[in-house]
Amino acid sequence: MxxxxxxxxxxxxxxxxxxxxxxxxxxxxxxxxxLGPSGCGxxxxxxxxxxLEEPSEGxxxxxxxxxxxxxxxxxxxAMVFQGYALYPNMSIYENIRFxxxxxxxxxxxxxxxxxxxxxxxxxxxxxxxxxGALSGGQRQRAALARAVVRQPQVFLMDEPLSNLDAKLRSSxxxxxxxxxxxxxxxxVYVTHDQIEAMTLADRIVIMEKxxxxxxxxxDEIYSDPADxxxxxxxxxxxxxxxxxxxxxxxxxxxxLVAACPPDISGRITLGVRPEDCxxxxxxxxxxxxxVYGVEPTGETTYLTxxxxxxxxxxxxxxxxxxxxxxPVKICFDPERIYFFDTETGVRLRAQPQRSxx
Amino acid sequence: MAVLDQTGGVARxxxxxxxxxxxxxxxxxSALRRAFxxxxxxxxxxxxxxxxxxxGAYAIYQSFYLVRFTEWIPVGFDNYVELWSxxxxxxxxxxxxxxxxxxxxxxxxxxxxLAFFAYRDALIRVWRIVFLMPMLFMPSAVAFxxxxxxxxxxxxxxxxxxxGLIDGNLDFLGNVWLARSTLIVADLxxxxxxxxxxxxxxxxxxxxxxxxxxxxxxASWPAIFWNVSLPMIRPVIAVAVVLRxxxxxxxxxxxxxxxxxxxxxxxxxxxxxxxxxxxxTFNFGYASAAAVVMLVVxxxxxxxxxxxxxxxxxx
Numbered sequence: 001m002x003x004x005x006x007x008x009x010x011x012x013x014x015x016x017x018x019x020x021x022x023x024x025x026x027x028x029x030x031x032x033x034x035l036g037p038s039g040c041g042x043x044x045x046x047x048x049x050x051x052l053e054e055p056s057e058g059x060x061x062x063x064x065x066x067x068x069x070x071x072x073x074x075x076x077x078a079m080v081f082q083g084y085a086l087y088p089n090m091s092i093y094e095n096i097r098f099x100x101x102x103x104x105x106x107x108x109x110x111x112x113x114x115x116x117x118x119x120x121x122x123x124x125x126x127x128x129x130x131x132g133a134l135s136g137g138q139r140q141r142a143a144l145a146r147a148v149v150r151q152p153q154v155f156l157m158d159e160p161l162s163n164l165d166a167k168l169r170s171s172x173x174x175x176x177x178x179x180x181x182x183x184x185x186x187x188v189y190v191t192h193d194q195i196e197a198m199t200l201a202d203r204i205v206i207m208e209k210x211x212x213x214x215x216x217x218x219d220e221i222y223s224d225p226a227d228x229x230x231x232x233x234x235x236x237x238x239x240x241x242x243x244x245x246x247x248x249x250x251x252x253x254x255x256l257v258a259a260c261p262p263d264i265s266g267r268i269t270l271g272v273r274p275e276d277c278x279x280x281x282x283x284x285x286x287x288x289x290x291v292y293g294v295e296p297t298g299e300t301t302y303l304t305x306x307x308x309x310x311x312x313x314x315x316x317x318x319x320x321x322x323x324x325x326x327p328v329k330i331c332f333d334p335e336r337i338y339f340f341d342t343e344t345g346v347r348l349r350a351q352p353q354r355s356x357x
Numbered sequence: 358m359a360v361l362d363q364t365g366g367v368a369r370x371x372x373x374x375x376x377x378x379x380x381x382x383x384x385x386x387s388a389l390r391r392a393f394x395x396x397x398x399x400x401x402x403x404x405x406x407x408x409x410x411x412x413g414a415y416a417i418y419q420s421f422y423l424v425r426f427t428e429w430i431p432v433g434f435d436n437y438v439e440l441w442s443x444x445x446x447x448x449x450x451x452x453x454x455x456x457x458x459x460x461x462x463x464x465x466x467x468x469x470x471l472a473f474f475a476y477r478d479a480l481i482r483v484w485r486i487v488f489l490m491p492m493l494f495m496p497s498a499v500a501f502x503x504x505x506x507x508x509x510x511x512x513x514x515x516x517x518x519x520x521g522l523i524d525g526n527l528d529f530l531g532n533v534w535l536a537r538s539t540l541i542v543a544d545l546x547x548x549x550x551x552x553x554x555x556x557x558x559x560x561x562x563x564x565x566x567x568x569x570x571x572x573x574x575x576a577s578w579p580a581i582f583w584n585v586s587l588p589m590i591r592p593v594i595a596v597a598v599v600l601r602x603x604x605x606x607x608x609x610x611x612x613x614x615x616x617x618x619x620x621x622x623x624x625x626x627x628x629x630x631x632x633x634x635x636x637x638t639f640n641f642g643y644a645s646a647a648a649v650v651m652l653v654v655x656x657x658x659x660x661x662x663x664x665x666x667x668x669x670x671x672x
Contacts, residue, residue, distance in 0.1 A: 052569050072572045085570035089588035098584070099574035146574070 002063030002153040002186055003028045004049060009058035011044050011210075018044045020210045022058070029184045031177070035197040035233070036207035042190045045207070046156050049188060051075050063153055073102075078147035079156040082163060084139045086131040092118070092142050093127040099150045117149035120179060137168045144176070148183060155180065155187040161196065173199055194234050198222070206230050223336075228345040231271045231338060237302060237313045239271045243342050251339070254308025258286045258332060264339055264348050271338040274302065277314040278331045285329035287312065291322040305330070413652070420646035426639070436646035446647060448622055449630035456537050456626065457605035460544045465598060467545070468552035473582050475553075476560040485557065488550040496547065500614035503543045507615065533623040536616050540624055543611045548601065555597040559590040595666030599659045606655055627651050 004026040011019040019041040026032045034042035047053040048060055051072030059066050067075055078099070086095050096114045105113070118124045121141035131139055140160055147155060160176070161169045177200050180187050191197055197204050198218045206213045206221065206229070214226040225231035231239045244253025249262040251270050258270060277287075289305035289312060296302075301321075303314045305328055314330055322328065339348045420437070423430040440446050475484045491499075506512040507529040514527040529535045563586060571581040587594075609628035612618065618625030618633075625633075627647065635644030 050569075050573060052572070072569075073575045073577065075573075077573055079570065079573045081566045081570060083564065083566050085564065085566035087567060087571070087585055087588075089585075089591075098571070098576070102571075102575035102577075102580060143570075146570075 003061075004154060004186060004188070005059075005061040006045070006049075007059040007061065009045075009048060009055045009060065011041070011048060011053060012056040018210055019048070019055075022210075022212060024205065024212070024215075026186060026188065028186055031180050031187045031189065031200060031202045033189045033191060033197040033201035033204045034207060035191060035194060035204050036213075037192055037233075039209075040207040041210040042192075042205075042207050043158055046079075046158055046188055046190050049154065050077050050079055050156050076153045077156060078150065078152035078154070079158065080140070080143045080147050080160045082159040084131070084136075084143045084163075086139055086142055086146070088131055091128050091130055092123060092134070092145075095131065095142060096127075096146045096149050099146060103150060105150070113149050117145040120148060120182075121145045121175065136164050137172060140164060140172060141175075144179065148179065148185075151183070152185065155185050157187065157189045159191055160189075162191070162193070169196075176200065195236065198234070206233060225271075225338065226347050228269055228271065228340045231340070231347075235273055237274050239273045239338075240277075240312050241340070242270045242307075242310055242312070244268060244270060246339070254310075255289050256287045256307060258337060259334070260337075260339055261348075267342040268348070269340040269342045269345075271340060272332050272336065274313040274315040276333040276336040278333070279303065279314060279316050279320065280329050280331050282329075284331075286332045287330040289328060289330070291324055291326045291328055293324070294320075294322055296321075303328070416645040416648050419642055420649050422642045424639075424641040429642075432642070436643050437650070439643065440646055440650060445622060445625075446630060449625045449627045452537075452622075452624060453606055453608070453626045453628075456540050456544075456624065457602070457608060459537075460541045460548075461598065461602055461605055463541070464545055464549045464552055464601065465594075468549050468556055469594075471549075471553050472556035472560055473579075476557045481557065481561075485554060488553050490550070491547045492550050494547070496610045497614065499547055500543065500611045503539065503546075503611070504615050507539045530616060530619050533620060536620055536624045539615055540608070540611050543615065544605065544608065548604070552597055552601060555593065556590070559593040560586055563589050592667050595663055599662050602662075603655055603659060606651065 004024075006022050006024040009019060009022045009024075010017065022041075022045065024045075034045060036042045044053060048055050049062070051067065051070065055068065060068055062075060062077070086092075087098060090098065093114060096117055097110055100110045100113060114127075115124065118127055121144050123138065123141050123145055126134060126138060126142075131142065134142065140163075143160070157176070161172050164172060173196060176189075189196075189200060198221075201218055203215060203217055204221050205215050208229050214221060214230045216224070221230060221234055225234065225239075228241055232241060242253045242256055244251055244256065244267075246252075246260050246265045246268040248265075249260055251258045251260040251264075251268060253270065256270070260268070260270075287305070287307060289307035291303065292306040292311060293304040294301060295304070296318075298318075300318050301316045303316045303320065303322065305312045305314060312330075340346060341348055421431060421433060423432045423435070471488070475481055478484065507514075511526060514523070514529070517523045517527065518525070527535065529539050567585060567589070568581055571585045576584065606626075607628050608626045609632065612624060612626050612629045613632070616624040618629055631644045631647050631651070634640045634647060
């Protein structure tokens, strides 16, 4: 149970900078997700918190104590790895016991702790098996049990679900979140899967190329993206981004005309989510295009339109069916149109002060 | 064979695309086609059979004869019976077990200790080359250097006296354990690197995540090594130890050059015993019988060790 701070942390590998100037404040008991494409520095950041990597500059603070010089084994941090990292020669019981044994917890107390941890992840019946005799999901639960058994100050999870199949992943997601709420341990979770990030996080940190692009709650990240990277990364299917020009309160691109705040002009990228679009048969509309593809998912239908050179995705009614090439008109939700500077990708806001996030 | 049939089938299915070479292949007699793969591996197989299976079978055959140069007298199991009651054979077996056992144990411990300190080191490439060097020298040349150091040149004796560990000279051939230790030291120097390199490779190729997990679980490096790394590389250790063990049981060069079995046959290994029976007393049938016994014993021992190591590594 601890607050984690990264102060001005930099990680360089030779001439390559993995993480540049990172400041991050993770509250006690918070579930924080580091989200980004591979190579964005999220795992490096986590490994610096764990003590498996040393920051080139800056300070890592856990529970008010600068831990740069503290060895990983003394940081009271538990980690769940992508490949489970169970000890193959030990039974599940021995695996869960290992951290207790290494920390000198009395034999008499061990058994109860181990059984409680195993119950928490529903592995009680598998304690005498070796990891090799368990399925992927069971192994990951065993790894979780090994992490929770000693009630660490901090939980670190490095893409713990990415080796599991989709169905198992969603049920494990719920378990992990439940476990974290129950134990109230500060958790840092690394993933490249935005669904995992959205569903698990109290706050999400979106990283790209070693830089934090945005920090916020899932709601903020979704409805108030700071730049085109965040806008395009979050949401499935992702936000439509169309490059065009803005002049006198009008944004224009091939096949698309939309109102925009009068103080925005120049080369602008418009962003609108598929779910904030509406197919209309007549009347005024922002976008006109031809049907390029129809993808019914059962729950809804995704419609891909072609306007000029760009493809544009729209969430249509569940029973919407269109012929390929048919002309379609689209209305946007005026509250949910975003404008970005095409050059820098930074979000442009309509507020009078026009401050970038 | 199956592969060849398959390509034939493909060629038949699309005759218009078959190139001239394939056509020629199809025209060849099916007997030749069937023999073709065997012809390809034949040279290697003949070579291997020639240098291993033939001499082996010949030794087994010979072990049932009393061989007096060109005269072969069949004696049945007499050679084996005689071995059973030959105190020199038993002495040689015991010597081999003592010298080989101590050398192997020390080599394992030293190599593992060195590997433990070296495998995470930034200079590991350098260490590997440095430690590899003794293995690159010709064993007989090294044996002569040891002979100079221990016996003829008394280098080691002088050095020990200089640093005040002993008074007077040490006669390394005059004492059973001194003579044995020269063989052990010589083997240690040259062959510890073999185990070191295998152990380092095994330690380096283990799953890094598992080590990191152990670190975060609060284990010190020695604890990780003992509880996690060693059990994980156990099969590799077993194989390396078996290889080295087989090698040590056949220890000959150093014995031949350094001690010749002295004092009183206490450093005579099985290999040297076989050599003496075969090439000094020209008792080839008897030597062959001893060699066959050693072969059987070695195979059984190796099987046992490897099987045990691999079985308990699983499930």
